[in-house]
Amino acid sequence: MTDETPLEHERRSKVARWRSEGREPYPWNFSGRVPTETVRVRCSTLSSGEEAPGETARVAGRLRALRVHGRTAFADLDDLSGSLQLLLRADVIGEEAYQQWVADLDSGDMIGAEGAPALSRRGEPSLLVRRLELLAKAIAPPPEKYHGLQDVEERLRRRYLDLLASPETRQRFRVRSLLTRETRTFFEESGFLEVETSTLVPVAGGGAARPFVTRSGYLDQEVQLRIALELALKRLIVGGLERVFEVGKCFRNEDLDTTHSPEFTMLEAYWAYADYLDMRALTERLYARLATRAAALLPEVAEAQEAARAFAGGFLTIDFVDELERTSGVSGILEKTPDQLRELARAAGSTVPADSPPGVFLDKLFEHYVEPNLTRPTFVMDHPISTTPLAKRHRRLAGRVERFEFYFRGFELGNAYTELTDPDEQERRFQEQLEARAEYRFVYDADFIRALRHGMPPTAGIGIGMDRMVMALTGAASIKDVILFPLVRTS
């Protein structure tokens, strides 16, 4: 180990000493442990300086701090349930054992302890230790104990350090897990079947993003990583599965910013015989439930509490065209020619290519004039048809589709529509996209058209970005804060 620091050298020599004494610094198990929380609860009925007579508890975790006062020492032990003070006394564990432990323990070590629940004289819940066990020697030291790991790059590249130093990070990812489970439960209770479709596909469709491209050696042909779940799940609706949902990774070969990650988790659900208004009602119930759950799990996080209040109050509903015309001061937006829309988009600061399809300009205008203001939960309804090639035309409003997107805190959380089920119209819409600029092309999926020709029932579909959902409900500022190992350049 030529790159070993003096500090690591010191800790390694402790490992060597343990081995030479016939003790194992990396043992195999530690049985019978309870969460430190159990001991804390037990201590709540003791008075200061009192120990629970004749009781024994075993706890295990990471040593965060060690405060040695001659023949008494205080150690802080962290486990997933929280933290507990260990009380080490020479007169309890014996002078020799005491001196050895005090000399051998370092912050970061994994240890197990057995002893009696006790309250220190200062009233701190503690375990008066009778036996200690080293469960793993930490050669490398943990991050600084008070400030923790501040360097953003290190937090992302070495998430284990972020997790072990920051209870907030641990809690955020536990909440993510629980919200994902809650979402699954919600859709299952609503009669949806969870499925898993393929991540590797011949051609990635269902959106307008650049895919990751790789190769199958077995097939000797190019394969792509999916960018959406849509076309696969709609085939399942054609096949008669009626209500399906999938939670899975999608991949888009684009830049990373605070709300976009090249690898992200998408939920999509398809509901046969329903329309987008049914789906809107379902969405409202889902978010009210999730926000309540997140707020209960994060009582001290102001953003989580705000989100719960906001979603409990229901969504605002606005019309895409009305709102855009109101905020931009431009009327008759649907009657504008592509050239006029391009000029309006340019005036609003967009630099998208001039030969983009008109729907792109409308999206840009909306993003510029409306999106930043959508801080409360808001449904945006009934988009212009040119923005949305996979949605069914509106049953009443000319030039529109039956679609809603929903927003919170100024960013999009999801997107839903009454699905386009007419195979010939779908074919025409794909064709229109094909005529547009190459990089905005929807993939022409001929087999998907063929599936529609067999008859797809009226269906509502929705896509929800799970990472953004967790951001919105936990108050995370960046999508990287809710992805355990976001893609970063290798150093």
Add this chain to the structure above:
RNA sequence: GGGCCCGUAGCUCAGUCGGUAGAGCAGGCGGCUCUUAACCGCAAGGUCAGGGGUUCGAAUCCCCUCGGGCCCGCCA
């Protein structure tokens, strides 16, 4: 892709006008039986991201490279 900012000990950070590297934590040694960012004393710890330049002298000024952050653009 454009603009701005950042990179100093394992970690958290100072470093003035260009004058030859500082503190706290962690670790070592010594002291201490109720601390909780424990405390007190002593000693140790550096490729100042990397490379080049200016200069008698560069952590400091200039250029390039690498990595990161924020904003904008792009990607529904």
